[in-house]
Amino acid sequence: MASGVSDGIEPVLAALSTMQANVDRSQKSEAHEYLEKFQKSPEAWAKTHSLLSSPKTTSEAKLFAATTLKGKITYDLDQLPRESLTSLRDSLLTLLVSFREGPRPIRTQLYVCLANLAIQMLEWKNVLGQVGSTLGNSAGDCILEFLTILPEEVTEGRKINLTEEELTTRTKDLLEDNAAQVLALLIQYARSSPTAASNPRLFECISSWLREIPATDVVNSFLFDALINALSDEYSFDAAVDCLCTILRDTREVDESVGTIRAIYPRIVSLQPKIAQFAQSEDLEIYKGLTRIFAEAGEAWVVMIARFPADFRSLVESILECCGRDRDRDAISLTFLFWYEFKQIITLEKYKEARDQYTEIFNRLVDIMIKHLEYPNPDSVDESDLFDGDREQEEKFREFRHQMGDVLKDCCEVITVTECLGKAFTLIQKWISTYGSQATSTSVPHWQELEAPLFSMRAMGRMVSPEESVVLRQVIPLVVQIPGHGKLRFQAIMALARYTDWTAQHPEFLQPQLNFVIAGFSHSSKEVVRAAALAFKFFGTDCRNLLQSHVTELHPFYESVLDSLPPVSQEEVTEGVACIISAQDLGKIYDTFKMYCDPVIKRMMTRANEAKSAQDDSTRLAVADYLQLLTVFVQNIQPYVSPQQENPAVKYCQEILPVLSAIAENFTSSIPILERVCRCWRYMVLSYRTAILPLLPTLAQQLASGFENSRQGCFLWATDSVLREFAEGAEFVDAATSQAIYNFFEQQALAFLRIMNDLPPEDLPDVIEDFFRLLIDALIYYHQQLLLSPVCQHILSASLSALTLQQEPPLIATLHYLRDFLSYGTDHPNSSNLDGHDSQPPHNPPQMQLAVKQMVVSQGEPLVQRIMTGMMFSFPRDCLQDASGVLLVLFELMPQETAVWVKGTIGMLPTGSIRAGEVDRLMNAVDMKVQGGDLRKVRVLLQDFTTSYRRRNVAPREGLGRLEATRFRFDG
Numbered sequence: 026m027a028s029g030v031s032d033g034i035e036p037v038l039a040a041l042s043t044m045q046a047n048v049d050r051s052q053k054s055e056a057h058e059y060l061e062k063f064q065k066s067p068e069a070w071a072k073t074h075s076l077l078s079s080p081k082t083t084s085e086a087k088l089f090a091a092t093t094l095k096g097k098i099t100y101d102l103d104q105l106p107r108e109s110l111t112s113l114r115d116s117l118l119t120l121l122v123s124f125r126e127g128p129r130p131i132r133t134q135l136y137v138c139l140a141n142l143a144i145q146m147l148e149w150k151n152v153l154g155q156v157g158s159t160l161g162n163s164a165g166d167c168i169l170e171f172l173t174i175l176p177e178e179v180t181e182g183r184k185i186n187l188t189e190e191e192l193t194t195r196t197k198d199l200l201e202d203n204a205a206q207v208l209a210l211l212i213q214y215a216r217s218s219p220t221a222a223s224n225p226r227l228f229e230c231i232s233s234w235l236r237e238i239p240a241t242d243v244v245n246s247f248l249f250d251a252l253i254n255a256l257s258d259e260y261s262f263d264a265a266v267d268c269l270c271t272i273l274r275d276t277r278e279v280d281e282s283v284g285t286i287r288a289i290y291p292r293i294v295s296l297q298p299k300i301a302q303f304a305q306s307e308d309l310e311i312y313k314g315l316t317r318i319f320a321e322a323g324e325a326w327v328v329m330i331a332r333f334p335a336d337f338r339s340l341v342e343s344i345l346e347c348c349g350r351d352r353d354r355d356a357i358s359l360t361f362l363f364w365y366e367f368k369q370i371i372t373l374e375k376y377k378e379a380r381d382q383y384t385e386i387f388n389r390l391v392d393i394m395i396k397h398l399e400y401p402n403p404d405s406v407d408e409s410d411l412f413d414g415d416r417e418q419e420e421k422f423r424e425f426r427h428q429m430g431d432v433l434k435d436c437c438e439v440i441t442v443t444e445c446l447g448k449a450f451t452l453i454q455k456w457i458s459t460y461g462s463q464a465t466s467t468s469v470p471h472w473q474e475l476e477a478p479l480f481s482m483r484a485m486g487r488m489v490s491p492e493e494s495v496v497l498r499q500v501i502p503l504v505v506q507i508p509g510h511g512k513l514r515f516q517a518i519m520a521l522a523r524y525t526d527w528t529a530q531h532p533e534f535l536q537p538q539l540n541f542v543i544a545g546f547s548h549s550s551k552e553v554v555r556a557a558a559l560a561f562k563f564f565g566t567d568c569r570n571l572l573q574s575h576v577t578e579l580h581p582f583y584e585s586v587l588d589s590l591p592p593v594s595q596e597e598v599t600e601g602v603a604c605i606i607s608a609q610d611l612g613k614i615y616d617t618f619k620m621y622c623d624p625v626i627k628r629m630m631t632r633a634n635e636a637k638s639a640q641d642d643s644t645r646l647a648v649a650d651y652l653q654l655l656t657v658f659v660q661n662i663q664p665y666v667s668p669q670q671e672n673p674a675v676k677y678c679q680e681i682l683p684v685l686s687a688i689a690e691n692f693t694s695s696i697p698i699l700e701r702v703c704r705c706w707r708y709m710v711l712s713y714r715t716a717i718l719p720l721l722p723t724l725a726q727q728l729a730s731g732f733e734n735s736r737q738g739c740f741l742w743a744t745d746s747v748l749r750e751f752a753e754g755a756e757f758v759d760a761a762t763s764q765a766i767y768n769f770f771e772q773q774a775l776a777f778l779r780i781m782n783d784l785p786p787e788d789l790p791d792v793i794e795d796f797f798r799l800l801i802d803a804l805i806y807y808h809q810q811l812l813l814s815p816v817c818q819h820i821l822s823a824s825l826s827a828l829t830l831q832q833e834p835p836l837i838a839t840l841h842y843l844r845d846f847l848s849y850g851t852d853h854p855n856s857s858n859l860d861g862h863d864s865q866p867p868h869n870p871p872q873m874q875l876a877v878k879q880m881v882v883s884q885g886e887p888l889v890q891r892i893m894t895g896m897m898f899s900f901p902r903d904c905l906q907d908a909s910g911v912l913l914v915l916f917e918l919m920p921q922e923t924a925v926w927v928k929g930t931i932g933m934l935p936t937g938s939i940r941a942g943e944v945d946r947l948m949n950a951v952d953m954k955v956q957g958g959d960l961r962k963v964r965v966l967l968q969d970f971t972t973s974y975r976r977r978n979v980a981p982r983e984g985l986g987r988l989e990a991t992r993f994r995f996d997g
Contacts, residue, residue, distance in 0.1 A: 034075050034082075037063060041086050064093045065978070067104045070113075073097070077120055077131075084128055091134035098141045099185060100977040103940040110146050117142065118159045125160065125167050136171045140178040144185055144195055153203055165214060169226040172207060173233045176200055180236065186940065186973055204237040208246070215251045222251040225264035232264075232271045240275035241285045253292050256318075259311070266314040270321040277325045286326060290340070293322050297343045304350040316347040316356040323363040331370045334379040341367075341386055349393045354425060357397065361432055364390070368435040380439060387439045391448050394429050394436070398477040400512070430484025437488040445485055446496040452478040453503055469510040479504070479516040486523025491530040501534050505541040511550035518545050518553065522560035525567035532571050539564060539572075546586050558594035565601025569608040576605050576617055584624060592650045599654045603661035614664050615673035622677065625654050626684060633688060636695075645695045648688070652701035655681070659708045668757055672716040678709050679720055686727045693735040703731075703739035710746040715757040721747070725769045733776050736784075738795030744773050745799045752806035767807045773799070774816055781823050782995040790835045793827045797838035804845050804855075812849055812876050819995055821846070821884055826993035828891040833901045840907035843888075847914040850877030881918055889915065889926035890933075896971035897934075897978070905968065913964040920955045927951065927967070938978050943970075 036059070043056035063069055076082050076090035097104070098113075105113065117139050124132045143152045153172075160167050179196050187195065211231060215222045231238075231248060243249055252272075255265035276282035276289070296315065303312045323330065323344050330337040344360050351357045371380040400422075403411050412419040437445045456475040463470050482500070489497070501524070507517040521538050528535050542564065545557030565572065572579070583602050587595060606617045629651035636644040659678065666672045685702050692698040706724060710717055717724070725747065732740035748770055753763040777796045786793060800820065803811050811817055827839040848855040854869050881888075889912070896908050915923040928948050931939070947970050954962045 033068065034072050034079070037072060037076065038082070038086060041089060045085070060089075064096055065101065067101075069093055069097055070105065074116060074120075078123075084131065088128075088131050088134065091131050091138070095134050095138045095141065098138050098145070102142075102145055103186075110142070114139075114142055114146065114149065118156070121167070122159065125164055132167070133170065133174070136174045137178060139171065140175045141185065143175070143199060144179055144192075145187065147191065147195060150198070152199060153206065165217075165221065166224070166226055169214070169224070169230045172210075173226065173230045176233045176236055200237045204234065207234055208238050208242055212247050215248055223255045223258045223261045225255075225261045228252060228255065228261065228264040228268035232268045235271050235275055240272045240282070243272060244285050244288050249289075249292075256296065262311060262314060266318060269318055273318075273321045273325045279326060279329050286329060289322075290326075290337070293318065294339045294343065297339065297346070300343065300346050300350060304352070309353060309355055312347075312351070313356040313359065316344075316351070316359050319343045319347055320360045320363045323360075324366055327363070327366045327370055330367065331373075331376040331379045334382040338382070341383065345386055345390060345393070348390065348397075351397075354397055354422075358425065358428060361428055364432050364435050368439055372438050384440050387436050388444070388448075391433065391436045391440075391445050394433055395448065395452065395477050395481045398426055398429060398480050399473040400476060402473065426480060427484070430481070433481055433484050434488050437485055442485065442488050442490070442493065443495050446482065446489065446493075446500070449478040449481045449485070450496050450500045450503075453500065457503065464508045464510075466509060469508050469513065472508075472510050472513055475507070476512050476516050479507070479513065479520050483516065483520040483523050486520070489524065489527060491527045493527060497524065497527055498531075498534075501538065505537045509548070511548070511553060514545060514548060515550065515553045515556045518542055518556040518560050522556070522563045525560075525563040528564070529568045529571060535564075535568060535571055543582065551591075554590070555594050558590060558597040562597040562601040565604040569604045572605045573608045576602075576609060577620075579605065580620060583621065587625075588628075592653070595650065595654060596657050599657045600661055603658045606658075607662045607664065611664055611666065611673065614662065615676055618658065618662055618674060618677045619680075622655065622658055622681070625651055626681060629655075629688075630684070633691070637691065642697075645692065646697055648692070649695075649697040649701045652685075652688070652698065652705055655685075656701065656705040656708050659705060659712055663712050666716065668715075672713055675709075675713050675716050675720070678713070678717070682720055682723060686723070689727060689731050690734075693731075696737060696739075699731070699735055699737050700739045703728075703743040707743040707746045710743075710750050714750050715755070717750075718762070721751070721762075725766075729769065729772055729776070732773060736780050736789075736792065738792040741773060741777070741792070741795040741799045744770065745795075745802055748799065748802055748806060767810050770799075770803055770807065771814065771816060774820065778816070778819050778823060778995040781826060781993050786826050786830050786835075786993070790830055790832045793830070794835040794838045797824070797827070797835070797842040800842045801838070801845055804842070804849070808849060808854070809870075809873065812846075812873050817876075818880055818883075821880055821888075823993055823995070825884065825887055825891050828895055829899075831899050831901065833903055836895075836900060836904045837907060840904060840911055843911045844907065844914055847877065847881065847911065847918060850874050850881060850918045851914070878918060881915070882922070885915065885919065885922060886926045886929065889923060890930045893927065893930045893967075893971065896968075897974045905971075909964050909968045909971075912967055913960060916955065916960045916963050920960070924948065924951055924955060934974075938974070 040056040040059045040063075043052055044060070063072075073090040073094045077087050077094075082090075102110075117135060121132070121135050121139065124135060139156070143149055149155075152175075156171055157168055160171075179199055185192070211227065211234075215227060221227065227248075231243060231252075235243070243252075252265055252268055255261040256269075258265075272289070276285050279286060296318065299315055300312075303315055319340065322340060326337065326340070330341060344363060348357050348360055367383075370376060371383060400411050403413075412422070433445060453475065456471070456478075460470045460475075469475075482504075501521075504517050504520060507513050518541070521542065528538060542557050542560045545553050545560070548554060548557070579602060583598065586598065590598065602621060606614065606621065609617055629648055632644055632647045632651065636648055639645065659674070662674050664672065664674060685705060689699060689702045706728070709720070709724075728740050728744050728747070731737075732744075748766060751758050751762055751766045753760065753767075755763070774796075777792070780789065780792065800811075824839050824843055827835060830836055845855045849869060851874065852869055892908050892911050896905055900908055912923070912927075915926075928944070931944050931947070947966060950966050951963055954960065954966065
């Protein structure tokens with residue numbers, strides 16, 4: 026490994042040069058492919074050393090070489106003879122001496138190389154001693170860096186191909202057995218000079234070793250004095266903060282750390298005077314670091330604070346002071362988790378004394394939070410740009426306000442909602458008495474001081490009981506008199522929207538609020554209009570019974586505003602009126618439903634006629650938006666009707682069904698329209714359940730022909746609702762209807778299989794997802810018919826084709842179906858209601874188990890190939906658990922056969938991509954677990970193998986051809 030050979034590095038240098046040059050994409054792609062292959066090749070061992078040793082190589086090339094060497098040691102160490110590892114270690118140590126002065130990125134990569142080699146080189150015992158003696162006493166920073174990296178790499182040891190036992194042993198050798206020696210070494214280094222005692226790398230190293238060195242040992246040593254002193258040194262401040270916070274987190278088990286906490290606490294509290302000092306200096310990063318220390322201490326010791334409120338009050342006051350002095354509002358968010366956890370514990374009855382003692386703190390916290398909610402005062406008179414054009418800062422502020430709203434909710438739980446709302450009410454009163462007379466239609470002085478308490482009211486709305494009888498009676502009349510300033514009117518309307526359930530219990534306050542909200546639809550600000558639409562939805566939803574008599578007079582309002590609103594607001598207003606319609610007497614529902622919906626249908630048909638000849642998509646999207654409004658009506662108008670009575674909502678749906686069918690037939694290529702039509706049909710079924718039976722023949726025919734003509738998955742999605750509502754055994758559904766529904770499902774399945782035969786799965790990801798989700802329900806409700814049907818075998822073949830996809834949603838749906846399907850070959854299928862008796866364990870008839878096993882016998886091998894190949898190469902990470910679950914069920918069904926299929930699949934992998942003896946070790950372990958009946962361990966073995974293989978072979982290599990999937994074929 027120490028050879029000075031430089032032959033053969035020219036192509037590597039040329040490829041690296043191409044990657045950095047201004048050349049066309051094809052050349053860069055070719056260079057990238059070459060470098061990827063180079064990194065995995067055995068030749069890379071010698072060539073990376075040549076690149077690192079050559080004085081003519083650029084720093085960029087050397088960094089690439091060091092990174093490549095790290096990957097080789099992590100994943101490809103088996104490419105070297107075991108006896109050459111000593112030579113590799115010595116060459117790494119030589120390189121580290123060469124790069125002792127830098128560049129640091131290269132040196133860091135070499136330390137990672139050495140650490141990973143140390144983990145795998147089990148025979149190397151005196152690791153720390155040899156590294157230290159090689160680098161020398163003068164290389165303090167270098168030794169600290171290696172010591173910092175070593176625990177991090179050992180902790181990530183799962184990516185290295187060691188057994189659990191080997192990794193555990195090596196962790197003990199490298200870390201546990203060296204912890205005392207490292208602590209002594211760090212203390213000795215820190216005492217060597219003032220510069221060493223404030224070296225940031227010292228504190229980084231302490232942080233890294235705190236996994237092994239008890240925090241108590243650090244706190245009781247000279248290192249803790251050095252750490253506290255480093256907080257006064259700007260150069261070491263950040264590293265010292267990180268280290269101190271790591272120590273604090275190590276004391277979270279307070280009962281085991283009482284002595285350590287008592288030692289740390291006075292040192293933390295002694296930092297309190299620095300809060301004002303750093304706040305005045307406007308050094309933001311240092312102020313944030315200080316806030317972080319106090320907040321982390323509070324989070325770690327929250328139980329102690331609750332137990333001993335007087336002893337730890339100074340810490341809580343320090344956290345509160347950090348919140349109050351944070352003028353730029355950049356550090357305060359670091360305290361939010363503390364306030365939440367503190368609230369969680371002191372609201373317990375056993376800590377009532379602490380809650381009483383900290384009431385005053387939470388009162389001040391409410392005042393601070395409301396003050397921080399204020400918008401900034403702009404330097405110019407242009408109030409439309411409060412952040413000087415910085416949209417990112419504006420969005421950050423908006424998000425930040427909602428986080429502060431959560432803190433206000435926490436305060437409500439500690440000091441009561443009435444107390445917190447009272448503070449907002451007082452501020453609103455104060456503004457009205459001070460500035461109310463100065464407000465005009467064009468100017469509102471100091472509006473920020475009014476908008477903030479309005480926002481706080483909105484934020485606390487969820488915490489207020491409908492029975493609250495003190496503050497809201499006084500504040501609501503003030504809110505509906507808020508001036509027309511855009512941000513004030515927006516916040517006032519949004520605040521009222523939070524209290525609609527309270528208004529439903531206090532009808533005398535409804536009319537002024539409703540008038541105020543409706544007036545918002547005429548406001549010049551689009552934000553205010555959108556707020557009014559959202560508020561109207563909540564008033565309609567929560568106050569529907571109070572507004573029942575207003576349904577006729579609200580219709581002209583609905584008609585007048587509908588076309589001027591954006592689609593989302595249209596839906597919100599529609600939901601409001603739909604809820605009011607749903608509150609009508611049964612005899613009036615049909616007429617009011619028709620009164621509101623007929624104009625929407627008329628608009629939709631007008632736009633549909635225009636869309637036939639339109640060149641752009643805007644007209645078709647308008648049709649889809651009107652369809653969505655119809656769906657909103659259907660979702661919300663669900664009258665209770667006995668089975669013997671005609672459902673008035675279904676009566677109206679029967680009238681509009683031909684219109685929806687015509688739309689679907691005329692726009693077979695418009696996905697938005699088809700999806701909205703199917704959504705409307707689906708909710709007709711879900712909303713009216715078996716009452717929709719008179720419409721079912723027409724609806725099923727439209728779903729079948731629509732899917733056949735458009736090949737869109739939304740028709741399968743709508744089919745699923747029919748399947749579930751009219752399944753065998755459902756209430757008010759006879760056997761003939763249920764069988765007809767299954768025949769309809771099988772018709773849809775055959776249509777899908779024909780589509781899969783015509784098109785590759787890459788063209789059908791959404792359809793595949795919807796189909797396999799439909800199948801999951803079909804297995805639940807019609808398992809006997811489906812599993813014994815000839816179509817099931819073809820569905821299994823189609824699933825193999827679907828597994829070649831790389832998109833997560835269709836893969837997840839397919840894998841879930843396969844797990845459920847295979848479970849019917851066992852005594853415990855994935856069904857909670859197989860026999861219709863939830864209290865009894867499901868019974869799976871032998872003929873169904875046999876049918877599944879026969880299908881597995883014929884297609885089990887390609888199924889294992891597809892699953893294993895996906896896990897090793899193509900499946901997204903979130904699919905791996907479900908994929909291994911499929912293998913687990915296969916092993917439960919046919920353990921011996923599945924083991925053979927797994928071994929055969931591994932044998933088809935590209936030559937050289939598996940370590941010598943790896944397959945034999947895996948299969949021996951699998952056989953042992955199978956024979957012992959420990960099948961879940963088999964799943965773990967296969968997950969570990971495929972994960973390890975994937976890490977070593979991120980992209981498929983040459984020679985994958987024999988594992989390529991065959992194209993799905995269906996001639997039914």
